[in-house]
Amino acid sequence: MPAGVGRQARVSEAIVHRIKKQITEGRLLAGHKLPAEREMARQFKTSRVSVREAYRSLEEVGVLRIRRGADGGAFVAQLDHEPVLRSLALVLGLGRTSHRELTEARMLIEPPIARLAALRARKDDILRIERVLLQEEHDAAQRSGPFRPTDSRFHRSVADCTRNLPLIVLMNALADLTANAASALDVSTRARHRLKNCQFHRQLFDAIRTHDGEKAYATMARHVGDIQRRVRRSLARRRK
């Protein structure tokens, strides 16, 4: 962001910057409450409007949550991949990104992640994944509820094994993006698709449990490839 000499600092930007800095330096943690707008305005010797602009901007990027009412206020949000997801969705939305591209990207990224996950998984990771998997298998057998949460949770759980935050964040963003796009279509809500998913997940789990990186890679590749095919068929149907 080469702001450079050009624009002189806006008051609200100064506030934004200070808050971001305090957060990245760990002096402000998730859940902490920021001063009330009036109070903050007093501290910065500025008006409430500037503070509001700053708070509003930070809320838009996902750093703050603002509640109103008695002891409302601005609170530091639990930062996860959601801001990345939002900005990604915006950029891709503008470019009219096809679902094909999205799954292709996952096709490239997820298998290596699965391999790394298999190599790095610890006992607690494996237990965690197993819990998610059992829950998912239970759901798939039972009712035909919403598809997304458990599937996303499984992929997320796998990515967590890598202990690599950038990877985790990027993968989650991509996964959520495809899930959002998929829920717009009719993809993968059907019972037999969900069962098929569970089978893939079970195989993947086995690969990770035995720290078989290559098997994890191959299984994930087939899994995402399967999703890709389903999407393609769904799009073809829709075009008719």
Place this chain on the structure above:
Amino acid sequence: MPAGVGRQARVSEAIVHRIKKQITEGRLLAGHKLPAEREMARQFKTSRVSVREAYRSLEEVGVLRIRRGADGGAFVAQLDHEPVLRSLALVLGLGRTSHRELTEARMLIEPPIARLAALRARKDDILRIERVLLQEEHDAAQRSGPFRPTDSRFHRSVADCTRNLPLIVLMNALADLTANAASALDVSTRARHRLKNCQFHRQLFDAIRTHDGEKAYATMARHVGDIQRRVRRSLARRRK
């Protein structure tokens, strides 16, 4: 973002939403000028404050650029990977992501991208990469200017061959992130590192030119591995 029933719509959010929608629907293109704040306030039958909050938020996420002065105003920005970069930097900054993780992520993502690039590259792609490469080699031989721009440009140019926007955006964000972090260290500014980089890039270019996906994959893997080692050494030096 499960806004749910909870918060009733804020006026500024309604404006934000409408503008985002107009952009994603292609009714507002990069460079277009939005109504002046006062005019917009009149249209929405609201106050200038709400409009300002909306514009400010959209500027923070990188959708708008706001200029002041006579025929200043809010303009739709050319969306690139920059918003993603910013949000990613924020999320990772909070998690105190190590440089090691960043290069590891690139290690996983860039080789497959290089392979895909080699398979998909067209004649104009190859010419474009060659131009970037020649420029870079020229720079490396000459003065010892800033390292970053040409290196990033090369990687970007490679990613462009994939014609996959999500991949391009993610890779650019990661590359810029490591570059930013690297410029804080003393990594890769030295002449011999730059020459080495050029050699890798030249090899990569050859692989892409001949559409040799596996060679591109392997070369990129070695290249990123090399960067990773340099970073590791630099960190070790710094720790002393």
Place this chain on the structure above:
DNA sequence: GCAAGGCAATGGTCCTACCTTTGGCCGGCC
């Protein structure tokens, strides 16, 4: 013809007043 200064449009900031929401406190009623 050119340069300097004024004009007007537009964002930047501040102020003030008022509304809405929401939690807590207090008093009356059951």
Place this chain on the structure above:
DNA sequence: GGCCGGCCAAAGGTAGGACCATTGCCTTGC
């Protein structure tokens, strides 16, 4: 004694106005 309802305070949400700062354009004067 306990519960319910209303009042109050604190906080954000909105409105509108006043004024400053910036900057392109246009006029005016040399």
